[in-house]
Amino acid sequence: MNTTFAVPALRGRVTRRVLAGVLLSVLCASSGADNVMERMATEGAVGWRNSNPTGPIIAVQVVGINDLHGHLTSAIELEDAFETRRAGGAAALAGLIAAERLSNQRRTIVLFAGDSIGGSPPLSGLLRDEPTLEFMNLLADRDCKPMQRPVVGEVVSGNPMVVTRCHLAAVVGNHEFDHGTSELERQIYGGAHPAGPVLGRVWAGSRLTWLGGNVVRAANDQPFLPGSAVMDLEGIRIGVIGIVTSETPTLVPKGRVDDLHFLPEVQAINASIARLRAAKVDAIILLIHEGLTSPTSPQVLPITAADVTGRLSRILSDIDPGVDLVMSGHTHGFTNILFRGKDPRPMLVTQARVDGTSYATVQLLIDPAKHAVVEKSATVQTVWTAGAPGQRPDEKVAKLIKAAGAETAATVARVVGEAAIPISRAPSDSGESALGNLVADAHRAAAHADLAFMNAGGLRADLAAGPVTWGALYTIQPFGNHVMRCTMTGAQVLRLLESQWSGTHAQQPVILKVSGLSYLYNWSRPADRRVVAAYDTAGNSIEPDHRYTVAVNDFLLNGGDGYPVFSEVTDAVDVMPDIDALVAYATAAKLPLATKLEGRITRVANK
Numbered sequence: 001m002n003t004t005f006a007v008p009a010l011r012g013r014v015t016r017r018v019l020a021g022v023l024l025s026v027l028c029a030s031s032g033a034d035n036v037m038e039r040m041a042t043e044g045a046v047g048w049r050n051s052n053p054t055g056p057i058i059a060v061q062v063v064g065i066n067d068l069h070g071h072l073t074s075a076i077e078l079e080d081a082f083e084t085r086r087a088g089g090a091a092a093l094a095g096l097i098a099a100e101r102l103s104n105q106r107r108t109i110v111l112f113a114g115d116s117i118g119g120s121p122p123l124s125g126l127l128r129d130e131p132t133l134e135f136m137n138l139l140a141d142r143d144c145k146p147m148q149r150p151v152v153g154e155v156v157s158g159n160p161m162v163v164t165r166c167h168l169a170a171v172v173g174n175h176e177f178d179h180g181t182s183e184l185e186r187q188i189y190g191g192a193h194p195a196g197p198v199l200g201r202v203w204a205g206s207r208l209t210w211l212g213g214n215v216v217r218a219a220n221d222q223p224f225l226p227g228s229a230v231m232d233l234e235g236i237r238i239g240v241i242g243i244v245t246s247e248t249p250t251l252v253p254k255g256r257v258d259d260l261h262f263l264p265e266v267q268a269i270n271a272s273i274a275r276l277r278a279a280k281v282d283a284i285i286l287l288i289h290e291g292l293t294s295p296t297s298p299q300v301l302p303i304t305a306a307d308v309t310g311r312l313s314r315i316l317s318d319i320d321p322g323v324d325l326v327m328s329g330h331t332h333g334f335t336n337i338l339f340r341g342k343d344p345r346p347m348l349v350t351q352a353r354v355d356g357t358s359y360a361t362v363q364l365l366i367d368p369a370k371h372a373v374v375e376k377s378a379t380v381q382t383v384w385t386a387g388a389p390g391q392r393p394d395e396k397v398a399k400l401i402k403a404a405g406a407e408t409a410a411t412v413a414r415v416v417g418e419a420a421i422p423i424s425r426a427p428s429d430s431g432e433s434a435l436g437n438l439v440a441d442a443h444r445a446a447a448h449a450d451l452a453f454m455n456a457g458g459l460r461a462d463l464a465a466g467p468v469t470w471g472a473l474y475t476i477q478p479f480g481n482h483v484m485r486c487t488m489t490g491a492q493v494l495r496l497l498e499s500q501w502s503g504t505h506a507q508q509p510v511i512l513k514v515s516g517l518s519y520l521y522n523w524s525r526p527a528d529r530r531v532v533a534a535y536d537t538a539g540n541s542i543e544p545d546h547r548y549t550v551a552v553n554d555f556l557l558n559g560g561d562g563y564p565v566f567s568e569v570t571d572a573v574d575v576m577p578d579i580d581a582l583v584a585y586a587t588a589a590k591l592p593l594a595t596k597l598e599g600r601i602t603r604v605a606n607k
Contacts, residue, residue: 046298046336047363047377048346055369058236061104062285063097064350064360066113066329069175069460070120070132071355072401074385078357086385087357090135091401093383094394097139100361107233109167110139112208113329113351114244114289117187118175119460121475122412123404127198131404133187133206138396140168140207147206149189159213159227159271161279168208169229171242172215173289173329174251178479181224181259188225199403211242211287214268216261224260228272230281236366238283239276241323243269245290245311245330250504253481254558265290266318273322282371283324283364290315291331291351293508299337302346308337309507316341316349323347324373325362336360336380348376358382412471417586420594423463425476427456427511430521431500432601435459436513438593439477439578440551442585444515447485447551447575450536451493452515455561458553458578459513468593473582481553483581486572488565491544493517494531496565502527504562511601512563515551517542520602532604553578 072090079085101108116136117129124132144166176184186193190205197203213227231238245251246262269286276284292310305313312328321343328335328351335351352358358380365375387393425435436454444452461475488496497519501509506527519534519542534542542548554574557566575581586593 045377045379046300046338046348047375048338048348049365049375050345050372055367057374058366058368059104059107060233060236060238060283060364060366061100061108062325062327062360062362062364063100063108063110064113064327064352064362065093065111065116065356066289066327066352067115067173067332067354068112068117068132068356069115069354070117070124070129072123072131072135072404073121076355076357078382087382088355089383089385089393090132090356091393091398092385092387092391093356093359094135094139094397095387095392096359096381096383098394099391107236109169109231109233109238109240109285111168111240111285111287111327112136112170113287113327114171114173115175115329116170116173118173118178119478121461121478122408122471123401125474125478126408126411127404128183128193128195128203129187130198130203131400133203134400135397136168136170137207138394138400141166144168144207144209146190146204147188147208147210149185159268159275160223161228161230161272161275162209162226163230163232164209165232166207166209167231167233169231169240169242169287170208170210171287171289172210172212172225172244174245174248177248177252177257177260180256199407211240213241213243213272214246214263214265215244216263218259218261221261227268228276230276230279236368237279237281238285239272239279239281240285240287241269241272241276243286243288243290247311250560250562253479253555253560265315269315269323270320273320277322280371282366282368283373284322286319286323286326286347288312288315288326289329291328291333292335292337292349293331293333294335294337294349296334302338302340304340308339312349313339316347318342321345324364324376325378326350327360327362334358334380336378348378350378350380352380356383408471412469412474414470415467416470416473416583417468417589418592419463419465419468420592421596422465423593423595425456425459425462428597428601430601430603431509431511432597432599433459433513434595434597435463435476437515437598437600438463438585438595439582440513440515441595442582443483443551443553443578445585445588446483446581447549449485449516449549449551451488451517451548452551453496453556454513454515454553455556456511456513457561458555463593468586470583473586474579477578477582479555479578481555481578483551483575483578484554484557484572485575486550486552486557486569487547488550488569489544490542490546490548492565492568493542493548493550494534494544496563497521497531497534498528499563499565501530503564510561514600518600518602520604522604522606524606551575
């Protein structure tokens with residue numbers, strides 16, 4: 001939903017008298033003594049202010065993007081009033097960011113909250129995500145210099161902090177590690193790839209500040225990246241802490257991060273808060289690749305962990321006071337709330353959906369004499385691809401996208417099949433999805449297996465009706481996983497199904513997509529006894545002692561997403577890349593694909 005905030009933007013230096021006049025003209029005054037917190041919201045906007053600023057006030061603007069996932073072109077269709085419009089696209093996003101910067105050019109920060117790359121469509125993914133990294137570079141200002149690789153043998157203790165005049169920073173997300181530590185370092189610091197240059201040149205590196213405050217090298221516990229940055233905005237100093245989910249090792253292919261340790265988030269955040277407070281910064285922003293499942297509308301009053309779900313709620317409840325703004329990601333949702341933790345001042349928490357379809361804009365009003373934020377407000381806005389009259393897509397970004405498109409066109413455009421109907425990855429109430437059925441069927445066919453299991457997180461896009469191209473299938477499965485064939489007993493299969501609601505999935509069930517199998521479950525039954533019945537395609541019950549051949553991708557088989565039963569498998573063999581399996585299935589289909597929900601997964605209630 002495209003929304004605007006009712007409070008006008010306050011630019012540059014604002015006196016206390018002017019600030020009070022503006023606020024009183026648009027806000028309902030609250031009763032009580034000094035320092036009473038006033039909350040305000042319009043559709044899509046949330047804010048807080050301390051009613052007792054003591055001196056001249058400085059405005060700082062923060063623009064936040066999360067979970068871009070290499071989506072440089074329009075990603076989705078959304079409803080806008082009475083019509084459906086395209087949303088997303090890096091050129092439109094860059095144009096909007098440029099327009100936002102005009103309101104406070106000297107003091108606007110742009111932050112990326114992780115998963116900027118990884119799981120990318122072929123336009124970026126086939127080119128090692130260098131087009132997306134170059135898009136991020138094009139947002140850099142003149143003070144943004146290439147990051148320097150640490151000197152070999154240099155010893156850095158604690159949680160390192162950098163001081164910079166660059167107004168652009170990113171935290172690593174779990175998907176930045178999809179291709180391993182060495183490739184991520186090449187993407188950050190530059191260097192030639194063994195497969196040769198992309199778009200005719202060797203990658204020169206990233207021009208923004210990358211953070212990862214809870215990531216250390218396993219060999220010596222030395223930091224992999226700086227933990228925080230102090231951004232100097234012409235005398236106003238903003239501290240930015242960068243943290244990635246500590247669950248990253250379970251979210252990337254096996255072996256990719258064996259050389260790294262991911263520390264508990266709270267420990268690393270508190271270390272950076274202490275360091276930034278000692279540096280007397282004027283505001284602290286937590287840029288974290290972890291998220292909430294929060295209300296879908298802006299929340300005016302401060303809420304606590306009891307009001308939301310997600311790992312981030314527990315993290316924010318435990319961190320030390322001092323954080324003014326939290327820009328989050330990872331859960332691909334909408335967040336715009338005030339969160340009450342240990343600090344008497346609520347934290348403003350945002351997340352701007354996924355794939356570059358939205359961005360958050362935050363206004364911080366700072367009292368530099370007190371090194372304190374006296375007002376903060378946020379809105380999350382949709383990036384309409386076509387934009388509004390007068391809105392201009394960024395020409396340099398558009399040129400970059402055109403070049404990447406020309407480089408990948410021949411591969412992407414090859415037609416491999418036909419879809420009779422749109423096939424969606426959206427889950428039913430039970431957790432089944434039409435696209436999940438299709439992909440699981442393709443993997444089972446490739447492996448000539450009895451059963452197949454597919455992780456929902458590996459399905460990155462829907463399949464449109466009409467000609468099916470190689471590029472469309474790559475966009476659905478962009479991670480380069482392999483289909484594996486193994487043997488499991490019926491007892492192991494049943495324990496696998498039960499593990500969807502237990503262990504690491506106890507709070508947030510993660511339903512696998514299945515083929516060759518149907519089952520019923522009852523969520524209200526005790527843990528480990530929720531599967532009511534399970535059958536093969538012939539309608540026979542899954543027998544504990546029977547041995548079944550199973551198709552599963554290597555990500556799941558090697559521990560991804562946390563299903564312990566797969567660790568018991570000892571006879572797995574590599575069948576083929578998952579994209580090849582899906583292409584082969586689409587090509588071999590005698591009729592256009594028309595996969596629907598079939599009742600493979602059924603949720604039942606107590607009778």
